[in-house]
Amino acid sequence: MRYFKGKQFKKDIILVAVGYYCRFSLSYRDVSEILKERGISVHPTTIMR
Numbered sequence: 001m002r003y004f005k006g007k008q009f010k011k012d013i014i015l016v017a018v019g020y021y022c023r024f025s026l027s028y029r030d031v032s033e034i035l036k037e038r039g040i041s042v043h044p045t046t047i048m049r
Contacts, residue, residue, distance in 0.1 A: 013040060017047055 004011040013035070020031045028044035035042050 008046070009040075009042070013042075017042070021047070 004014060007014060017031050017035060020026055020034055021028070026034075028047045031047055032042050032044045
């Protein structure tokens with residue numbers, strides 16, 4: 001999909017982050033911590049954008 005073209009992270013990582021954020025009503029910081037536990041270093045403001 002062209003929505004993900006030129007993004008910093010792969011499509012799969014973006015979809016997982018958005019899924020956590022929407023499904024579980026988590027904050028950007030919570031999503032960042034979950035991804036960090038899985039070995040993906042993401043700043044909460046990156047998720048916000």
